[in-house]
Amino acid sequence: IINMAPIRVAGVPEHFNYPWDIAQQRKIFDKHGVEAEFVEYKLGTGSMLGALKDGSVEMIVALTEGLVAEIAKGGNDIVLLGTYVESPLCWAISSGKDSKIKSVEDLRGGTFGISRYTSGSHLMAYVLASQRGWDLAKDLKFEVKGSFEALRNGVNDGSTDAFMWETFMTKPY
Numbered sequence: 001i002i003n004m005a006p007i008r009v010a011g012v013p014e015h016f017n018y019p020w021d022i023a024q025q026r027k028i029f030d031k032h033g034v035e036a037e038f039v040e041y042k043l044g045t046g047s048m049l050g051a052l053k054d055g056s057v058e059m060i061v062a063l064t065e066g067l068v069a070e071i072a073k074g075g076n077d078i079v080l081l082g083t084y085v086e087s088p089l090c091w092a093i094s095s096g097k098d099s100k101i102k103s104v105e106d107l108r109g110g111t112f113g114i115s116r117y118t119s120g121s122h123l124m125a126y127v128l129a130s131q132r133g134w135d136l137a138k139d140l141k142f143e144v145k146g147s148f149e150a151l152r153n154g155v156n157d158g159s160t161d162a163f164m165w166e167t168f169m170t171k172p173y
Contacts, residue, residue: 110161
């Protein structure tokens with residue numbers, strides 16, 4: 001018998017990764033002779049790509065856009081294995097409670113808070129700007145905030161104008 005180390009799979013602590021928790025609780029992996037460990041990465045796709053590259057994890061459940069962007073930059077060690085969530089995520093555009101931002105157009109030239117470069121919050125700001133016909137070189141600025149909490153604090157303290165995050169994760173706030 002070959003003893004193998006557990007397969008470490010990284011993902012964000014969001015609703016679509018809940019099946020990993022259920023599988024671990026019910027010992028479904030054990031029943032099939034698979035040692036798997038789900039590791040939560042609160043900072044998203046960019047952070048998980050770093051963990052994949054440094055060997056901290058063997059697999060990640062991440063945003064396709066982030067993986068494609070990494071591959072386009074020469075990340076030929078990244079392999080897309082399949083689709084986990086078939087429906088697109090719904091992205092919220094969030095600003096602070098006392099913000100001067102009243103419409104999406106008010107964000108043109110503003111500063112978007114992002115968790116990190118190549119993260120969903122970063123890439124989706126580009127998608128938004130592209131859809132709106134903005135000049136991607138002049139009309140977008142970014143400030144790396146890291147965590148979801150830091151992104152929320154950034155729009156409330158005025159250091160950023162807005163950030164983008166998956167809608168259902170922003171509901172409690």
